[in-house]
Amino acid sequence: MEGNLNLTLKIWRQKNTQTAGKFETYQVSGISTDMSFLEMIDVLNNRLIEEGDDPVAFDHDCREGICGMCSMYINGRPHGPNRGVTTCQLHMRSFKDGETITVEPWRASAFPVIKDLVVNRSAFDRIIAAGGFISVNTGNAQDANNLPINKDNADDAFAAAACIGCGACVAACKNASAMLFTSAKISQLALLPQGQIEAATRAQAMVAQMDEEGFGACSNTGACEAECPKGISIENIARMNREYFSATFSSK
Amino acid sequence: MTKIDAKIPDGNLAEKWTKFKSSVPLVNPSNKRNLEIIVIGSGLAGSSAAASLAELGYKVKVFCFQDSPRRAHSIAAQGGINASKNYQNDGDSVYRLFYDTIKGGDYRSREANVHRLAEVSGSIIDQCVAQGVPFAREYGGLLSNRSFGGTQVQRTFYAAGQTGQQLLLGAYSALQRQVGMGNVKLYTRHEMQDVVTIDGKARGIIARDSVSGALERHFGHAVLLCTGGYGNVFYLSTNAMGSNVTAAWKAHKKGAFFANPCYTQIHPTCIPVSGDHQSKLTLMSESLRNDGRIWVPKKENDTRKANEIPEDERDYYLERRYPAFGNLVPRDIASRAAKERCDAGFGVGSSKMAVYLDYAAAIIRYGKGEANKHNMYSPTDEEIQSMGKAVVKEKYGNLFDMYKQITGEDPYAVPMRIYPAVHYTMGGLWVDYNLMTTVPGLYALGEANFSDHGANRLGASALMQGLADGYFVIPYTIGAYLAAEIRTPSMSTDSEDFVKAEKAVRDRLETLMNIKGSKPVDYFHKRLGKIMWDECGMARSEKGLKASIKEIQALQKEFWSDVKIPGEIDNLNPELEKAGRVADFLELGELMCIDALDRDESCGGHFRLEYQTEDGEALRDDVKYAYVAAWEYEKQSIFKLHKEELKYENIKIAQRSYK
């Protein structure tokens, strides 16, 4: 054994969307502090396989904090105890020997559980499909430097565009609101001159889709911003609200 | 036997693409509506191709194994994207980008393809900016550029350390726009299991819905594989956990040739392995080599801490060996040099399999620069340090944070430890100039094909190629095929070929489930990875490769008799998915070794110990090996070699020198 952490894991197990789930308790030992949280789950899963049990299903892919696929609600917080990191970048040095760790899936009616810790986040794709783009077909673009953009605006747009669509904002919000996710895209495009033309229709369409998907309303607790692994600011929500109000007032 | 014809247009190199575009058959809009295209994979190549083709009016279906197209691993590319815009007025041109790419690829890529890539590179930047991709900008509002390994101009566009993410999200937005308009149908959490061919043409696929486990048949007039590279054959790589070769490998077994499988890029700047538990490796952008200095101690087995080793006892081996390019030599050279130092006993860190990447000098340099800017005539050391760190933070902050997150060490205070890791595979499905494989109607785009990078890819060129293929090449070249398909109606998926293909897939999955052996899939994957890394990684030898082929064949047998897959076939079952992928990797690994064994030379990402110069540089053999090795699958473990001769009419082949 290479490590020295012994942990008790309480993990949500659910066979599929239709059946009810429950917590199961597992012990893991010899966990190295250099392991990532997901590697710790790998250790558990390999043991479960060897014992003939079904391993814990969880979403993960890049394991370097950028694809946004990993999504565990650990000890009452999305992506666990550290700020600014995804579950895959959470390392076991953040836990103490003997600790009990509770792992749950993202919980929201708009994110139904598929299996164990895997949830369906396709609602996010539909929000983007509703308006999270600039309508420019391939080949229509002018020379890139014909459109100088104020550096501050470009930087702010980039900061909003850093969203990885993991859904931690929804998971953290007591209302399961997707305002931070939706506003990040609306904001990114509203900050750029290219995005201005469709700004009004975009804000209305994306907000309408967000509501239709069954996300809650925003009550400005700021939990989303605090838990966002990419530090997306709730300033974006304010900007979205501005865009949305002005679009609603000026629409025909 | 399928004859290899690259279908390169005649004429002057610089005019080939223009001429091709004006003479390629077109499909009229009303016919486009009736033509269906299947796109597998939603990375840069897949998303951009699907969006562009849907904009043209084709009916498109996109499949990805992740829960959203936005997760594709293009998202993890950090450094940047090249384009020969010459915005910096530093002498860049289409020809120079073309030349650098051919040279960087160690003269093993196709001239016509590479030139086309350089030609369309500028349009990619224009398109991305129009989509709202927030590239880094200067205070005047214009785009910023940085330099990258293997070039002497600044032609790399970037968005902090998240260029791939921003480009992918741009392409994803374009894709979702078409999804919203109903022009693209999206199938997430679906994995392609096989290509269906009818009368020798690709006519569809069999896909597995990962959630329900159901097998589905989908018809398409053409099938585009945009499924990325196969670096995960090494188990540990910078690829995502799910990155796999399955789609390409199934295509290979259905007749598509696999080209240059042995060309593997080992990226020099990754975070070293910390233990057996390691599931993947994390890359630190190559852009770090712009400002960081790479060194090891001059003394063997030096156990002092980095900061305790005085300047004159440090060996800046890249600067020493390659004074002209220094720390900015191409990736293959930097990687091999690191391995050479570590193998010779100069490695650092607890594993001794790492070298230092040091920012101390850059911090001081930037600090002094800032002091100058602010008219501070005698800044204290602390002021220099703090201002310098601020500049470094602005440029590389997210990478430094990531390093700290993973290792627990502060890179602003102590040098980072880095070691090479498998990162990109230049090899892939053989394609002609139109990006079509040897199976008519079956295309391969992006990293999944072999075409543009030769034996080694330059930094910031993968994003360029993926988007070039998707946005600007396939929308034209696919017309050459589809113009002749307008009389082919949409086919029923109840035909015998579809039924047979589905049954074969089902049988294979059931066979896997029924092995009920004793070892998890990872056990086999790790063993395969170790064989590949040791014998088909940074250095290869005839003896090692021959032994590896035998070992892999034995491992294949063991896998098919002893793998243990839990769970059910008709439910979400990540282990079953993994098993299917590893089964294909086991076959690919064998072919990689066969290819590496065939190539009795060293070039780019392929280094044979028997073929090196006296001072340890790669020794190419342009007389015997200036060809693309395109392998045809005949039966289990039997592959037939076809050679596509590489003709260099515009570039004089020379020994690559970065000295």
Next chain:
Amino acid sequence: MAITGLFLISFLIVHCGLNATIFLNDGGVAFNEGAEFMGTNPIIRAMEIVLFAGLLLHIFDGLRLWLDNKKKRPVAYAVVDGSANSKWYSRSMGLLGTLLLLFLIIHLKHFWYFSRLTNDLTEAHTLYNEMQIVFESPIVVIIYVLGCISLGYHLLHGFQSAFQSLGWNHPKYSPTIKSIGAIYAVVISATFASMPIAFYFHLIH
């Protein structure tokens, strides 16, 4: 919520300012004059209707939101570490609002009902006198102080939240808005709370 909230916030300034005249310690002369004006001026009486409408809207909107939002997470988390990412009062606006509503019923019964719906208000028995009488009871004083604490926290979140909801978030101005909100919440709730206390301990006559 934001618009009705800001409206109620502006009302509280008037209400608090007027009531604070009791601290002039003039035996309620200024206060009674103000109360008389508020009770008889037709514009103010009309505004009273708007005020009630705004209040009801705020309450119904709040309850609807609370019920709606609850449905968005049908299966609750087993463990929630809310304090790690937000303030308890930000997460408890529904609860604080409900407490405020209960307090408000008591408060309206005490004074609004007395001054508007009974004929007990005379020159001999002014609203000021009524306050003196009501705040003799220690239980009432405690209820009022608790009500004011709820109000303080409700405002502490509500003030800046209203600006955020209306899209007024700016790196330059938001810190100021937040500070003003905090000062406002503390001043308003402390001033209100000091009134029953002052009466109870006969600090004013």
